[in-house]
Amino acid sequence: MVVKKKREGFGLEMKTFEGGDGNAYLVFRTGTGSFHVFMEVEAKEAAHQCGATTGKNTRGMWADVWRSDKV
Known part of the structure; x- marks a missing residue:
């Protein structure tokens, strides 16, 4: 498991984490205790x-x- 702290002052x-399914998950915890999770995907395919x-x-x-204006 790799642990990286966000710069201080931003509250993140x-x-x-590597899941049991083999996927990598990036988890953010805010200063108020909320969690936000993103799954790693191949960047070229996502683009x-x-x-x-x-x-x-x-x-x-x-x-x-x-x-682009696609959002």
């Missing part, structure tokens, strides 16, 4: 699913998505 703590065009590297795909 972050840890990563494609969010509307990026193919044929670019992952960074270029995400840059296109970021600049």
